[in-house]
Amino acid sequence: MSTETPPTTSESARPATSANSRPVAANSNGNGGSNGPGEITTEQVAHLANLARINLTTAEIAKMTVELAAIVENVAKVTEVATPDVPATSHPIPLTNVYRPDVVGETLTQEQALSGAPEHDGSRFRVSAILGEEQ
Amino acid sequence: MAKAELMPYDKAIEMFEPVLGFEVHVELNTKTKMFSDAPNFFGGEPNTNVTPVDLGLPGSLPVVNEQAVKYSISLGLALGCSIAPSSRFARKNYFYPDLAKNYQISQFDEPIAFSGSVEVELPDGRLFTVPIERAHMEEDAGKLTHVGGATGRIQGAEYSLVDYNRAGVPLVEIVTDIIYGAESDAPELAKAYVSTIRDIVVSLGISDAKMERGNLRCDANISLRPRTAPGEPPAKLGTRTETKNVNSLRSVERAIRYEIQRQAAILAKGGTITQETRHWHEDTGETSAGRPKSDADDYRYFPEPDLLPVEPSAELIEELRAALPEAPALRRRRLKADWGFTDLEFQDVVNSGLLNEIVATTAAGASAQSARKWWTGEIARVANVRGVDASSLVSPLHVSELVALVDAGTLTDRLARQVLDGVIEGEGTPDEVVASRGLAVVSDDGALIVAIDEALASQPDVLAKIRDGKVQAAGAVIGAVMKAMKGQADAARVRELVLERANA
Numbered sequence: 220m221s222t223e224t225p226p227t228t229s230e231s232a233r234p235a236t237s238a239n240s241r242p243v244a245a246n247s248n249g250n251g252g253s254n255g256p257g258e259i260t261t262e263q264v265a266h267l268a269n270l271a272r273i274n275l276t277t278a279e280i281a282k283m284t285v286e287l288a289a290i291v292e293n294v295a296k297v298t299e300v301a302t303p304d305v306p307a308t309s310h311p312i313p314l315t316n317v318y319r320p321d322v323v324g325e326t327l328t329q330e331q332a333l334s335g336a337p338e339h340d341g342s343r344f345r346v347s348a349i350l351g352e353e354q
Numbered sequence: 355m356a357k358a359e360l361m362p363y364d365k366a367i368e369m370f371e372p373v374l375g376f377e378v379h380v381e382l383n384t385k386t387k388m389f390s391d392a393p394n395f396f397g398g399e400p401n402t403n404v405t406p407v408d409l410g411l412p413g414s415l416p417v418v419n420e421q422a423v424k425y426s427i428s429l430g431l432a433l434g435c436s437i438a439p440s441s442r443f444a445r446k447n448y449f450y451p452d453l454a455k456n457y458q459i460s461q462f463d464e465p466i467a468f469s470g471s472v473e474v475e476l477p478d479g480r481l482f483t484v485p486i487e488r489a490h491m492e493e494d495a496g497k498l499t500h501v502g503g504a505t506g507r508i509q510g511a512e513y514s515l516v517d518y519n520r521a522g523v524p525l526v527e528i529v530t531d532i533i534y535g536a537e538s539d540a541p542e543l544a545k546a547y548v549s550t551i552r553d554i555v556v557s558l559g560i561s562d563a564k565m566e567r568g569n570l571r572c573d574a575n576i577s578l579r580p581r582t583a584p585g586e587p588p589a590k591l592g593t594r595t596e597t598k599n600v601n602s603l604r605s606v607e608r609a610i611r612y613e614i615q616r617q618a619a620i621l622a623k624g625g626t627i628t629q630e631t632r633h634w635h636e637d638t639g640e641t642s643a644g645r646p647k648s649d650a651d652d653y654r655y656f657p658e659p660d661l662l663p664v665e666p667s668a669e670l671i672e673e674l675r676a677a678l679p680e681a682p683a684l685r686r687r688r689l690k691a692d693w694g695f696t697d698l699e700f701q702d703v704v705n706s707g708l709l710n711e712i713v714a715t716t717a718a719g720a721s722a723q724s725a726r727k728w729w730t731g732e733i734a735r736v737a738n739v740r741g742v743d744a745s746s747l748v749s750p751l752h753v754s755e756l757v758a759l760v761d762a763g764t765l766t767d768r769l770a771r772q773v774l775d776g777v778i779e780g781e782g783t784p785d786e787v788v789a790s791r792g793l794a795v796v797s798d799d800g801a802l803i804v805a806i807d808e809a810l811a812s813q814p815d816v817l818a819k820i821r822d823g824k825v826q827a828a829g830a831v832i833g834a835v836m837k838a839m840k841g842q843a844d845a846a847r848v849r850e851l852v853l854e855r856a857n858a
Contacts (some may be wrong), residue, residue, distance in 0.1 A: 270652055272449055309442060309657035315665040321384050321421035324391030324405070332401040332409060332518070342400045343499070343515035346451045 259288040358640065359619040363611060364538075366618030370578035372540040373591060374533040374610070376484075377573040378551050380526045380561050381494060382425050387522035388493045389416030389459060389661075394524065396497070400517035408522040410455035415660050418443075422524040423466070423664055425560040426491050428674050429526055430467025432554050432681070433486045440665045441466045443491070443658040451516050452495035460527075462655040465490035466664060472554075473683045474546045476539055477705045479697075481683070484547050485531035494523035532591075540576070540614060545607035548572050549707045552603075553682040556710055565602050566746045572600050576613045578621060592617070593627040597641050599634045602743045603707050609634045612641055636741065689713065693722035706730045706744070714750030720757035728753050732771055736778060747778050755784045766844055769793045796843045799851065802835065806848070806855050809834040820856040828852050 502512030776787030
């Protein structure tokens, strides 16, 4: 990351907001712009594995790189028909403004809430010590 | 932790231009959470205000709270923003157990509000326009308690306990554009900006806005750049730090001042600033290094497939716009005229950040002058001593009750300060404190006259002087009577009675 980043947004990319612009391409994940489909590198896979806290061996990374590249290439076929005048869609059904009234409903009991927890102290979930910090 | 080297503030400003940016999180006071119908209430028994949605249980689906959307639009409009005709939610992916889903539902490339500005009043009365980049909707995270380790912080903790009562509470995050030109007023501007945001959300009635409770949280970004000669292009922006955990208006100001002095000292020695999150420590008035900004901040945002786009109608937006309360700057001008305060008095109120408290106190029945006197006087003094915000000490209702007791002659100012102390200590309402501490003024002339006659009899020389017309001699008797009454008498009335009895 550049050391000249402006002192505002905490996110890794500054979202374009001025025209409420909607990225047309599939690449809206804010990671380094569009590399184009198919360009999956071992570094990217290692980085992703790190983000996802999955330990992968070098051999597994190499294998995943090839497999992910194939998947991305397949999915990228959509760009052959997507033109700039086709708006991106995040949902197959054209519904908007599906809301819930601000009315309190039923909650879980503490016992229910904790019933699936591998570990708890009777009122709170117990998790292993966390490396890193709050987001 | 070694003390960081600091450059004197004036010298730092002489050498460098501060560049600011703020992210303010506002918790909305809707009845339910952002995406579930669990009560929007935390504190109390852990993990009781949760539904399957808040715990991210398989098969649960979020549904948007309509009221939260309306509140967000109102806030966007009050910030002078455009409201997006269509906006979407996005998943911000990260691995941290404060949310059970491994992502936070937020907004990324399509925030509900964007491109606005806010007029902020500096302590000297000048208006400063803070540009707003965006305001977006998201959900708050749960609360973690780190157990074990020496400090109770993350480092060295053996395990952590998680309470999800706060998970899913509706938040609006307000992000400014880069703020140039604050110059030596940067710390004051920071405080004034957060104070203005607080005023706006309070006037909209959309948040409780108590900083000490985390309803309003500020992350302050600051960088310095060297000054260049006139005519030359400005230097490139410096590396920024983001200071978190700034939980009072006072801390916002102090944290910015500290970071300017700290960064300036490093840069002046030819060092470099590390881009990182820094934590503000209220007790020491310092910041310490937290997480470095690195590629760990790769949130892999993508559109939230479980939620549909929010497309507010033009009618709804106009309806909400028409219902907006008076802008804080206009409101201030009106209040100043209504209250008849001098420029100095009013500026004092604005700088104290206690405008809303005084409004609420007058609404509860006190005169504006009395409300001002108590809030900017004794209450602000106690708050300063304790290093907390005055508004957290006492409620406007109790202040108005206190004023009423003084106006009725039940309390002198001196006694009222003791009653206030009792109220601040949580001993109850002013009436209850008067009763429990036995602080009411002795207004029974009979009791006063007995004490006065006694005092006059024991000081015959004073009595003679008073009778000779040396009225100032009465002071000794008044003092003795006040002492006998344990201070619980109205000195002016005692004086009247002393002169009356001496010359009787």
